[in-house]
Amino acid sequence: MQAVAFWILAVAAAGSGAAVFAVDSMARATFALLASFLCVGVELLLLDLRYLGVLVVLMMIMEMLVMAVFMIMYMMNPGGLMPMTMVHNHRWAIGISAAVFAALAAGILLIPWPKRQGTVPRDPAFSLGQAIMGPKMLVMMVVGIAILATMIASVVLATGRGRYDRSPGREDGAK
Amino acid sequence: MSETTPAWTVVALPLVLAGLAYSAAAMDAGLRSGGGIAAPLREGVRLIVQQRRRMHAADMLLVRAGVLSLPVAAVLAAAVIPLGRTAVWDLRVGVVWFNAMEVVAWASLWLAGWGVNSAFPLVGGYRLVAQGLAYELPHMFALITAALGAGSLDFGEVAAAQHGLWFAVWMPVAFAVYLLSALAMAFWGPMGHPLADDLAGGAAAELSGPDRLVFFAGRSALLTVAAAAAVPLFLGGASGPWLPGWAWSLVKTYAVLALLVWVRGRFPVLRMDRFMAAAWLVLIPAALLQALVVGIVVLT
Amino acid sequence: MGVRTRLLRFAAGRPPVFVAAAPGGTRTRLLVESELRRRNGRTAASPAAASVLVVCGRPGAALAEAVDAVWDAMPGPRALVRLDEAASRAEVDAGIDRAVRELSDVAAQQADAAERRERGPWSPSGMDGHTAQSGGHADHSGHEHHTGLAMAGRADDRDGLKLDVLHVPLGPVLKDWPAGLVLGLTLQGDVVQAVEVDVAEGAAGGVPYWDEPWLRAAAGERVTVGEAERRRAAGHLDSAGRLLAVAGWEGAAEEARLLRDLALAGEAPAELPARFARFARRVKGSRTLRWMLGGIGRIDQGFAGRHGLTGPPARHPGDVLARLHGWLDGTGEALVRTGDPAPLRGTDGPRGPVGAMPSRAVLALLPELLGGAELAAARLTVASLDPDVEQLTETAWTAHE
Numbered sequence: 001m002q003a004v005a006f007w008i009l010a011v012a013a014a015g016s017g018a019a020v021f022a023v024d025s026m027a028r029a030t031f032a033l034l035a036s037f038l039c040v041g042v043e044l045l046l047l048d049l050r051y052l053g054v055l056v057v058l059m060m061i062m063e064m065l066v067m068a069v070f071m072i073m074y075m076m077n078p079g080g081l082m083p084m085t086m087v088h089n090h091r092w093a094i095g096i097s098a099a100v101f102a103a104l105a106a107g108i109l110l111i112p113w114p115k116r117q118g119t120v121p122r123d124p125a126f127s128l129g130q131a132i133m134g135p136k137m138l139v140m141m142v143v144g145i146a147i148l149a150t151m152i153a154s155v156v157l158a159t160g161r162g163r164y165d166r167s168p169g170r171e172d173g174a175k
Numbered sequence: 176m177s178e179t180t181p182a183w184t185v186v187a188l189p190l191v192l193a194g195l196a197y198s199a200a201a202m203d204a205g206l207r208s209g210g211g212i213a214a215p216l217r218e219g220v221r222l223i224v225q226q227r228r229r230m231h232a233a234d235m236l237l238v239r240a241g242v243l244s245l246p247v248a249a250v251l252a253a254a255v256i257p258l259g260r261t262a263v264w265d266l267r268v269g270v271v272w273f274n275a276m277e278v279v280a281w282a283s284l285w286l287a288g289w290g291v292n293s294a295f296p297l298v299g300g301y302r303l304v305a306q307g308l309a310y311e312l313p314h315m316f317a318l319i320t321a322a323l324g325a326g327s328l329d330f331g332e333v334a335a336a337q338h339g340l341w342f343a344v345w346m347p348v349a350f351a352v353y354l355l356s357a358l359a360m361a362f363w364g365p366m367g368h369p370l371a372d373d374l375a376g377g378a379a380a381e382l383s384g385p386d387r388l389v390f391f392a393g394r395s396a397l398l399t400v401a402a403a404a405a406v407p408l409f410l411g412g413a414s415g416p417w418l419p420g421w422a423w424s425l426v427k428t429y430a431v432l433a434l435l436v437w438v439r440g441r442f443p444v445l446r447m448d449r450f451m452a453a454a455w456l457v458l459i460p461a462a463l464l465q466a467l468v469v470g471i472v473v474l475t
Numbered sequence: 476m477g478v479r480t481r482l483l484r485f486a487a488g489r490p491p492v493f494v495a496a497a498p499g500g501t502r503t504r505l506l507v508e509s510e511l512r513r514r515n516g517r518t519a520a521s522p523a524a525a526s527v528l529v530v531c532g533r534p535g536a537a538l539a540e541a542v543d544a545v546w547d548a549m550p551g552p553r554a555l556v557r558l559d560e561a562a563s564r565a566e567v568d569a570g571i572d573r574a575v576r577e578l579s580d581v582a583a584q585q586a587d588a589a590e591r592r593e594r595g596p597w598s599p600s601g602m603d604g605h606t607a608q609s610g611g612h613a614d615h616s617g618h619e620h621h622t623g624l625a626m627a628g629r630a631d632d633r634d635g636l637k638l639d640v641l642h643v644p645l646g647p648v649l650k651d652w653p654a655g656l657v658l659g660l661t662l663q664g665d666v667v668q669a670v671e672v673d674v675a676e677g678a679a680g681g682v683p684y685w686d687e688p689w690l691r692a693a694a695g696e697r698v699t700v701g702e703a704e705r706r707r708a709a710g711h712l713d714s715a716g717r718l719l720a721v722a723g724w725e726g727a728a729e730e731a732r733l734l735r736d737l738a739l740a741g742e743a744p745a746e747l748p749a750r751f752a753r754f755a756r757r758v759k760g761s762r763t764l765r766w767m768l769g770g771i772g773r774i775d776q777g778f779a780g781r782h783g784l785t786g787p788p789a790r791h792p793g794d795v796l797a798r799l800h801g802w803l804d805g806t807g808e809a810l811v812r813t814g815d816p817a818p819l820r821g822t823d824g825p826r827g828p829v830g831a832m833p834s835r836a837v838l839a840l841l842p843e844l845l846g847g848a849e850l851a852a853a854r855l856t857v858a859s860l861d862p863d864v865e866q867l868t869e870t871a872w873t874a875h876e
Contacts, residue, residue: 027237027289034282051268051328058275062311065281065304123267155455207725208515210489221486221526226550226588228523294643295521298665298850365723365763372650373721373854376520383523383550443764444723448849 006046013039026071034064051125184263192253195403195428196395202436222388230381234290241286242386244279245393252276252400257331259413259421269330270322273404274315277360280397281307284362284369287390288378299377303369305447306359309454310366314356316462320349320469321408330404334412343409345472348465350409352458357401357435361394364439371444402431480581483552487578491517492571493525493549495542495648498655498864499560499677500532501684505713506567507531507558509736512729514571520650522548527574529556531654538655538675541648551591552584560679640668645854647675651720655864658841658857665850670842676868683865685710686829692819693830700815708809709738710825711787711802714861718799719758721858722767730754738810748810755803768796772844772856782840786827788860795859826863834862 016035023029037060044053121127133140197215204210210217255262255269266272281303288300322328324346325336333342343350359366370377382390406412406427413420415427492511496504507529511518519525522545534542546555554574558567577583645658659671682690688703716731734754737747758764772795779789791801805825827833837860845853 025234027234027286031237031240031282031286050266051271054266054268054271054275058271058278061275061278061282062307065285065307068285069301069304125268152455152459208489208517210515214489217486217488220482221490224482224486225526225552228548228550294641294662301665367723368851371723371851372520373723373851375650376524379524380521381523387524440725442724443719443727443761443767445763446767446849446851448852449767 002046006043009039009043009046012036013043027068030064030068030071034060037064048120049124051123184261188253188263189250191258192250192396192399193392195399195432196249196392198429199399199432199436200391200395202433203439206437207440219388219392222384225384225387227384227386228381230291230293233292233381237286237290238382238386241283241288241290242382242390242393244283244286245390246396247393248276248279248283249393249396249400251279253396253403255330256400256403257334257407257412258424259419260331260334262330265331266329268328270318270328270333270408273330273400274318277397277401278307278311280360280362283393284378287382288369291381293381295374295376295380296378299369299371299374299380302371302377302447303362305451306362306366306369309447309451310356310359313352313454313458313462314359316459316466317349317352317356318408320346320462320466321353323466323473324469326473330407331412334407334414337411338414341409341411346409346465346469348461349469350405352462352465353405353409354431354435355458357398357405357431358438360401361398361435363394363398363435365442365445367439368444368446398435399428399432402435403428405431480579483581483584484579487526487552487575489514489516490526490554490575490578491519491524492527492529493519493522493545493650494529494531495534495545496654497530497532497534497538497677497679498675498868499679499681500530500558500654501865503531503558503560503562503567504654505736505739506562506564507571508732510564510567510571512733512736516571518650522546523550525549526552526578527554527556527571529558529570529574531558531562532560533678535676535678537657538647538677541675545648551588552578553587554578560677560681645857651717651858653857653862653864656838656857656862658845660845660850660853662850667845667848667850667853670845670853672838672841674838674864674867676864681865683829683863685713685826685863686824686866688819689822689824689829693822698819700817700819701813703819704809704812704815705738707825708806708813709735711806711809712738714858715758715799715802715806717861718795718802718855718858721854722764724761724764727754727758727761738813748807751806751810755807758803759800765796768799768855768859769794771795771848771852772798772859774840774844778840778843783836784833784840785831785836786833787825788837789827795855798859826861826866829866832866834864834866837862838867 013036016032016039019032020029020036023032038057041053041056041060044056047053129137200215200218201210201212204214204218205212208214252273254264255266255272262269284303285300288296288298288303321333321342324342325333327333327336355366358364362369368377370379374380379387379390403424406424410427410431413424415423418426492507494504494507508518510516522528526549528542528546528549530542546553554577556570556574558570562570641662643660643662645656645660646652647655647657655675655677657673657675659673660667661669685706688698688706692698692703712731712735716728716735719731720728731754734747734751737744737750774784774788774792776792778784779792787801787805788798791797822828822830824833841857841860844856848856
């Protein structure tokens with residue numbers, strides 16, 4: 001049952017990934033990519049990596065929407081139905097991606113995977129965090145907050161000159 | 176654990192959700208135009224027998240994906256919210272899952288707004304993305320604060336951690352932020368700018384027939400789920416005297432839902448070019464401070 | 476057959492109505508709105524959301540084309556009600572009743588659907604009127620695309636970006652919008668870059684409804700101050716209701732319209748001033764409204780003078796909020812004098828000196844005022860000035876003199 005679900009999702013992930021390059025609209029390409037990521041997220045859920053799986057679903061939806069807004073703002077056409085392609089430099093692109101794929105696939109097959117020791121922890125995400133950060137946990141958490149504060153502060157600084165309420169001719173704004 | 180939730184709950188979940196969403200729509204109709212209990216049914220029949228509009232050069236695949244994903248996201252979000260003490264899907268990171276499913280609505284509205292190839296819905300779709308960027312961070316901090324208070328991302332454990340004192344009482348800022356973002360995630364009332372009348376109905380302006388029905392049913396369901404999640408997060412979950420747990424869950428959900436429905440039409444709509452500043456300059460710091468206070472209390 | 480008819484009849488019980496008003500049809504629009512309120516009816520924000528289209532007044536050629544496009548955009552089952560500018564309350568009532576009957580008439584709806592199928596799908600080349608439709612399909616400059624739509628052209632944005640440009644018409648058929656006004660917006664994202672003002676006139680001349688008492692008095696008729704002040708109060712409340720609706724405050728907008736209809740009713744009830752005072756306190760006291768309306772659409776004395784602005788917007792310089800407060804204050808003063816039996820003198824109408832077309836100055840300043848505004852702010856700004864296109868039709872009052 002799980003194996004069937006795994007294969008269906010794997011094929012769907014690869015298929016919608018390929019669809020990114022086959023569809024002719026920016027909006028469809030974005031959401032094909034999102035579908036691919038969502039399949040990967042559910043795969044992680046199947047592997048009992050619940051936190052990571054849910055996080056992938058959450059982050060990818062938000063990320064793709066922000067990306068969609070930017071992409072279409074710069075390169076758009078209303079309705080998104082103008083023929084366009086995500087592929088540039090066709091021949092080289094195919095060559096490079098085929099080589100990268102072959103290298104990665106070979107890696108999977110050639111690496112001597114270690115045998116599992118012990119049992120699956122109750123909360124793999126928690127154990128992973130412990131293993132990576134261990135005694136530096138407090139530092140990492142402070143750094144995390146610092147990064148967030150920096151992001152918020154830079155946005156606040158950037159809003160000093162907003163987009164609205166300025167006539168095109170007036171630099172200082174109509175406010 | 177998953178083996179304790181019987182299979183029939185999977186069937187019951189959409190039915191319960193539909194019942195709650197219907198009563199939300201009926202309450203709304205009653206408050207606004209005195210339509211009574213049959214008003215949503217009448218509207219539903221009207222839309223089912225209605226022809227679909229022909230729209231020029233619309234990307235119907237994207238429109239349908241957007242419209243259908245609204246009720247689907249609501250059901251998937253509801254799956255992790257306990258009714259009584261059991262949820263259909265007993266996920267240990269349920270709070271994050273709820274958050275992820277509620278963000279699906281951004282994509283839904285954007286797809287529906289973009290796909291119909293019309294200017295007003297397009298602007299409406301963009302408005303929800305802007306709204307999302309404004310409300311999502313304070314909203315996440317509100318969720319994290321409740322989870323921090325309980326030391327768990329599991330709805331059941333968050334509810335169980337509130338015996339004696341509801342989180343709504345000692346985390347008032349987080350609760351207020353949550354209620355505001357509940358309005359925003361269902362683009363309802365003062366947070367309904369993406370569907371506002373100044374855009375002739377915004378993202379939903381061109382939807383008709385069954386598409387429109389599914390869209391607005393999904394929106395009602397999202398509002399219901401947002402209200403239902405407030406119960407285990409801030410209102411003590413299923414705990415309460417005399418009545419069984421599931422009854423308390425329903426009563427509390429109805430109370431929050433009634434409040435959210437009542438708010439509609441009582442306030443002017445919030446425009447994101449104004450609200451964004453307030454969200455980032457006031458709500459995020461306030462929510463962070465609340466998280467800090469809760470963190471200190473939990474540690475000591 | 477029986478089931479289908481019964482279902483349709485059930486569904487047609489309280490159909491959402493889309494109201495399209497032509498210049499000259501204001502009186503009819505007010506009747507329709509009050510009749511819909513009596514029936515607990517709903518108004519729809521877009522043609523797609525409506526089952527019934529009510530056309531108030533007789534539209535001129537350009538407006539008729541826009542109304543046809545709206546009618547064409549409505550999904551069946553649907554019904555059309557045309558009410559001319561002289562329609563009585565009974566006619567309005569009968570018209571809506573007929574629409575409800577028509578909606579549940581299976582044979583008529585099937586015939587309508589078959590006729591539409593024959594005409595084939597909508598296409599931009601087949602109909603130019605689509606640009607005038609509310610929420611009209613994006614109309615693009617630039618080169619043609621194979622579907623018949625042109626691709627959006629690009630232009631420099633003042634933030635140093637190169638962004639797509641969209642041409643979006645606002646009006647003439649749009650909810651909570653001055654009848655007959657058409658603004659051709661050039662949008663980049665949701666920011667208005669340029670505005671072209673146009674007017675879609677009504678076919679019927681006639682006296683501008685809101686200025687009528689003053690014009691009648693000027694023509695030598697005996698009109699009391701009380702009657703004129705009732706009209707002024709109602710006019711301001713109509714404008715305020717429209718602005719509140721655009722601001723997304725349904726409850727207050729509905730109350731403003733109810734007060735408007737009370738003020739117009741032959742014998743205004745005694746509690747009207749008190750009820751209005753409560754309403755005005757609530758609107759002025761709303762912090763959210765202050766937050767949302769403050770600082771947008773700002774007009775200072777110099778700007779007003781340059782364009783020859785007169786009437787309430789010139790008396791209350793400032794932002795959208797200041798103009799709303801101006802209307803509320805004006806209504807309060809007018810309501811005090813509704814019983815005054817003195818004969819009316821002077822020409823100071825609800826929108827400024829009647830006969831001098833005060834709305835013309837409003838249309839003239841819109842392009843400069845709206846440049847750089849966000850789309851929602853632009854709509855609020857227009858609603859806060861509420862120009863009356865009825866004043867602009869030359870025939871409207873010269874014919875009367």
